[in-house]
Amino acid sequence: MGDIRLMKGNEVIAEAAIRCGCDGYYGYPITPQSEIMETLMLRRPWEETGMVVLQAESEVASANMLFGGASAGKKVMTSSSSPGISLMAEGISYIAGAELPALFVNVQRGGPGLGTIQPSQADYFQATKGGGHGDYKLIVLAPSSVQEMNDFVDLGFELAFKYRNPAMILTDGVIGQMMEKVELSEFKPRLTNQQVEETQGNWAATGKKKNRERHILTSLELQSEKQELHNQKLQAKYKQMEEEDVRFELINCDDAEYILVAFGVSARISQKAVEILREKGIKAGLLRPITLYPFPTKQIQKLIPQAKGFLSVEMNAGQMIEDIKLAVNGKLPVEHFGRMGGIIATPAEIVEAVESKLIGG
Amino acid sequence: MEDTLKIEDIIKPENLVYKKTSVLTDVPMHYCYGCSHGVVHKLVAEVIEEMGIQEDTVGVSPVGCAVLAYNYLDIDWMQAAHGRAPAVATGYKRVNPEKYVFTYQGDGDLAAIGTAETMHAVNRGENIVIIFINNAIYGMTGGQMAPTTMLGQQTATSPYGRDIDLNGYPLKITELLAQLPGAAYVTRQSVHTPGNVRKCKKAIRKAFENSAKNIGTSFVEVVSTCNSGWKQTPVEANEWMEENMFPFYPLGDLKDGEREKPDAYLVQKLKK
Structure with missing residues (x-):
């Protein structure tokens, strides 16, 4: 048996991030998910695994920090709750457009607007239909237990990297705040820069080598014909998700x-x-x-x-x-x-x- | 005379006095004639080549005229959302501290929509380089008023001239950033004369060197021309910039050192 604990859902997200070899977390406090960054800051994973934890100035910034970290081919994530996810919608759209892997966690609260800090599932449309502008999809995982809060962090990263697409754990204030028995994942080491180069070096901005073209991580294409080809490529990817990764x-x-x-x-x-x-x-x-x-x-x-x-x-x-x-x-x-x-x-x-x-x- | 110089005798490596840096691609730039972007691009490229850091440098292009900067410098690039380049650079640099990361942003991108990202990246003392092109106008979208547009300056959205009551004041963002303890180097340059080009290159070089020393953020403003947006000839634009912008945006270093020591900011001993 592994490491069995009684833990809060939000705390488990933090612990699972450290254990699955996450490279960076960029966040901004919002109820009912603030324990995620609090737990990370208490755990100081930068001393243990080298994982970076940074409190950003806003959810707008943290989502765009993910764009930067993901561009490097690293495993980066953030978490927030409904109003904060709205602010991240810009970054999520750019990340989807530039085909970057990144993990978002939404511990939902009621809306619209500032709404309530009590739990809700009212961000289903936002999560599953895109949320930001343009034709894109997120991979959306919905945990129904604290155990799945643990399991879906690793799974979310796995799927995000499989498709080079943003993934989201869409949970709610109940699962986030609830304490349950959980079997924590085994520790996986973070990838070294050499391993990142070997596994993600064919697309990531790891620094232009003499033997390859430069890597440009952008969502911009000014020619309609090329933009449509890009859209078709994204749609083919979503089709593959529908065939291979329904759970x-x-x-x-x-x-x-x-x-x-x-x-x-x-x-x-x-x-x-x-x-x-x-x-x-x-x-x-x-x-x-x-x-x-x-x-x-x-x-x-x-x-x-x-x-x-x-x-x-x-x-x-x-x-x-x-x-x-x-x-x-x-x-x-x-x-x-x-x-x-x-x-x-x-x-x-x-x-x-x-x-x-x-x-x- | 038999000893007339032939062209083959002139084109020799030992006679070479100037060569385009290999970090610049051979793609023709889309910038207007007279625009400052091309010169600043060249300076950044030359600094990268001279420091031998092409494989270790990643650029962040903005939204604005320089969005396509990634077509011109032969390095890896990220293209940020409007104003978010300092956040993108932060996200990258934090998980790759050994890399050189720079943003290249215009005045609308950096001083309007991206004010928060800029202020906080500098305040955290991120070890990145920020190149700020201030031409007092939104060039890409067709010459609208920027946060740095001068009072009285006519633009597409201030057709009767920028008015204090209607639009507020031009923003001296560089002076604001120089106040922040995370800044190592804050300077204002221009590229409208050969002498200024040389000074600007030195400033960009210092900024890149700083980012390897982990001493805080380095910020290089380049007061620039947008003769298309200003509806002037390139020569007129240079003159207009000297007469109108330099008095309000004076050239020179605003800060040159490293981020502040924490002593003055401590209210209690940091717990380890």
């Missing part, structure tokens, strides 16, 4: 007629709702998307022949439901249940929603 979990779905679809903390609560529904003799199941982009469209479609309806359970006004509806394509009823303003739904409310919206409806 999800099925709970009690083998014979399920009423399928709940939920991610993050909503999936935890929905799992309890499924138990209650089963006790009542209702054949309910849960599909938990782990990657929100790429979305498990095909898996939802596979469930259509056995299902009588889908309920999207989200802590927002109904965002993921649009992707479920696109998958179901009008063949079955798709309903939504969600609380907003930072209110966490109860299993009883979800059970009631299944009964009134799907069974009774």
Whole structure:
């Protein structure tokens, strides 16, 4: 067995970053995720692994610092919460355009605007549809436990480097603030400059060598024809993600007629709702998307022949439901249940929603 | 006469007095005739060649006329979002402290939209070089008012001249930055005469040398012309710059040393 601890989700993000060989974290404080940078500063990883931790002057700056660190072929990350992610949208778009690997963590709070510091899942659209300007996608991972907060840091970097694309851990104030048992990852050493050169030297700005052309990390292309080729290349990459890297979990779905679809903390609560529904003799199941982009469209479609309806359970006004509806394509009823303003739904409310919206409806 | 010099006798290595630096590419520059960018590009390229740091230097190009600087200097480049070059340079330099990193920014990029990134990078004393081209106008977008536009100066967005009540004052960002304890070297130069070109090159060289010494940020402003934006001939633009900009943006060093010692700033003993 590895290193088992009782830890807060946010603290685990910090610990996992150090352990997976992250080179740099650039952040700015915002509730409910400030423990991430606080933990890093307390841990002083620059003494242990050489990892850099820097408090930036704003989220605008920290996202653009990621552009710089990622350009060097290094593993760099930041974290924030909803209003801060809006400020990072510029940097994320540039990072996607320049095809750089970087990891963002969004510990969501309620909005719009300054909203509330209470948990929310209202940034689903922002995360999965891009968030900034231009045609681009983020790889979006949705942890539903503190254990997955640990696991998805390494996975996020792995996918970000596989596709040279920004990845995001989209979590929420509950998972970030919750304490749970976690088995921490084994330590992986940071790559040396020589190893970075060997693995990323074909694109990264590692300093122009005599035997190669200069590397220019830019999102600018003034010729329409070349820009369209670049857009097509990005789209091909997103298509590959949809084919190779969809992740999800099925709970009690083998014979399920009423399928709940939920991610993050909503999936935890929905799992309890499924138990209650089963006790009542209702054949309910849960599909938990782990990657929100790429979305498990095909898996939802596979469930259509056995299902009588889908309920999207989200802590927002109904965002993921649009992707479920696109998958179901009008063949079955798709309903939504969600609380907003930072209110966490109860299993009883979800059970009631299944009964009134799907069974009774 | 039989001993007339033939061209082959003149073109010999020992007779070479000037040669384009190999760090400049052979790509024709897109800059307007009379623009200062080409000269400053050349100076940066020459310094990189003379210091032998081509493989260890990474540039950050801005948004503005110099966005395409990466076409002209044969080094690795990053192209930053508008105003964010000091943040991009910080992100890079922190995980690659052994590299030379410089930003190359105009007045709109550095002193308007990127004010926060500039101030904080210098205040942290990032060991980077910032080259600041101040031509008192937005060139790329067609000659709009910049933070450094002179009072009374006509631009596309101040067609009746910059007005205090409407637009506020021209920003002496370089004077502000010279106050920051993280700055090692802050200087204001120009490239409108051969003498000034030589002085400017010395300043750029010092800035690059500083960044290897880890003594804080080095900042080189180049008061520059934008004759297209100013709607003048190159000669008129040089004269206008001397008459109108130099009195307000005087040339010379504002700070030359290294970042401040922490003593004056300590309120308690730093805990280790």
